[in-house]
Amino acid sequence: MRLYSGPVSMFSAKAEIAAIEKNIDVAVEFVPFNLATLYAPKHPDVERINPKQEVPVLIDGAVEIYDSTQIFEYLEDLAPQPALWPETLEARALARRLEMESDEFFFPDVIRFMPGRGSKLNNNEIEDAKARLRAYYAATNNILSDRHYLAGSFSYADIAFYAAEFFARFIGVGPKNDLPHLQSWRTRMSQRASVKLVMGKMTDYLGSFGIKAEL
Ligand SMILES: N[C@@H](CCC(=O)N[C@@H](CS)C(=O)NCC(=O)O)C(=O)O
Structure with missing residues (x-):
C-alpha cells in the first residue's frame, strides 16, 4: 500500500494515523512540496488519480482512491479491527x-x-x-x-x-x-x-x- 502525502498535509496525516492504528503497513511518499510554492509540481500519480490534484492519494493494488475520509472508509473495510467507527x-x-x-x-x-x-x-x-x-x-x-x-x-x-x-x-x-x-x-x-x-x-x-x- 502506498500513500501519497505531504510534509504538512493534515489530511494526509489523518490517513497515515488511521493506517498505523489499524496496523496496516503503508509506504508513505511525500509529493513535491515546499512552503513557498506549496504542491508543485504535481506528482504524476496524484495528477492521474485525483481530479482535484490533492493529497492524500492511496494505492493498494488495483485500488486507487483519494480524499482522507474515503481512505478512512477503505481502511475500515480492509481491516475492521480495531474498529475506528464506534459501535452503536x-x-x-x-x-x-x-x-x-x-x-x-x-x-x-x-x-x-x-x-x-x-x-x-x-x-x-x-x-x-x-x-x-x-x-x-x-x-x-x-x-x-x-x-x-x-x-x-x-x-x-x-x-x-x-x-x-x-x-x-x-x-x-x-x-x-x-x-x-x-x-x-x-x-x-x-x-x-x-x-x-x-x-x-x-x-x-x-x-x-x-x-x-x-x-
Ligand atoms: N478533502 C480532501 C482535502 C485534501 C487537501 O486539501 N489536500 C491538500 C494538502 S492538505 C492538497 O493536496 N492541496 C493541493 C494544493 O494546494 O495544490 C481530503 O480530505 O483529503
Missing part, C-alpha cells in the same frame, strides 16, 4: 458528523489564517472566523465533558480533529488554555503512538524552518 448507530452517526465538520467547517476557517492568506481577509472576516473558531472549541470542550473521545470510543472523528487542531495551534489560532476537557483530550491523543509518529514528523519538518509546533 448513534455514536457512529455522531463520529461521522464530527469528522466531516472538522474537515469542512472547522479547518476551512483555520486555513484562512495561514500566512499569505490572512492578508486577503478584511477585519470583519477575520473577527467572524475567529468567533466561529472560538465557538467550535467551546462546543468541542462541551462534548468532551463526559467522555474521553469525541464520539465515545476513539474514532476517526478524533483523528480528524486532532490533525486540524494541531494545524490551528501552530499557525496561532488554537484554543485558549481555558477549556480543560479539550486540553485533556489533546494530551490523551498526543500520547498515542500513531499520533506521536505522524505529527512528530510534521513537527520536525516545521521545526527545520524555525516554525514551532507542538503535539
